[in-house]
Amino acid sequence: MAEDAMAPVEPRPVPDPTVSHSARIWNYWLGGKDNYAVDRDAGDKVAAMLPIIVAQARADRAFLGRAIRHLVSQEGIRQFLDIGTGLPTADNTHEVAQREAPESRIVYVDNDPLVLVHARALLTSTPEGSCAYVEGDLHDPDKILAEAARALDLAQPVALMLLGVLHHIPDTDEAYSIVRRLVAALAPGSFLTINHSTSAISGEAMEEAVRHWNRVGTPSMTLRSPEQIDRFFDGLDLLPPGVVSCSQWRPEPGLSSELPAAVDEFCGVARKV
């Protein structure tokens, strides 16, 4: 159920510290502290196979910041539905959005109990805006929409954020159908933002790291090609530069005129017309 961050805490399932989990490994790679030894161990093994993974996780987080700043300041978005939130770390969705527009309203959705515990404690809103948390599974988009509607006005534009989560849906047709269902419920002028793992850049090294992940970690990961990632945006108005490596999506101007090195997370931002 949708909960305000300050709502009373009910008993919840306890996270299992003996099984590594993507949210906590991700938190470890991002430099966070909300992870167990089993997550650090799994994270180190993947990083030994694919050293670029830590830079990749950080490029993903930096993309989140640039995309949200664009959506708030250039597109006037004030409502966010962030599914697959991950453990709170630096520059979470509401922090970036509310820095630009303090009245922004955010609904965070995740299916991991540890994420829920931390989100309730840490994802606190500005007084002008709101932060709610839904324990929900992307496999059940209708439930997510019903809960999100308690905190967001779905008749007004919403930015749907699916960052690092669609690759946890193994069946590609189901993943497309989930995204279609979620987007169909949003008002014109809404946005879809996706970031998804691929092996287009590192090839076999990324594929081997994911095979290892799928032996030891949960939930499983399914890599998709940039073309398959592009199809999530069918019927929507994809903003330039289209579907690209997340490090190369509108990078901050730097000292060099060259694009940052590509990583195996491809992203896009599109408008529902």
Ligand SMILES: C[S@@+](CC[C@H](N)C(=O)[O-])C[C@H]1O[C@@H](n2cnc3c(N)ncnc32)[C@H](O)[C@@H]1O
């Ligand atoms: C790799 S983290 C991404 C975190 C954040 N979105 C980011 O990009 O930095 C993936 C998150 O998706 C969550 N997740 C995985 N499968 C999910 C599902 N079926 N429904 C909801 N959340 C899911 C995990 O618990 C985890 O918090």
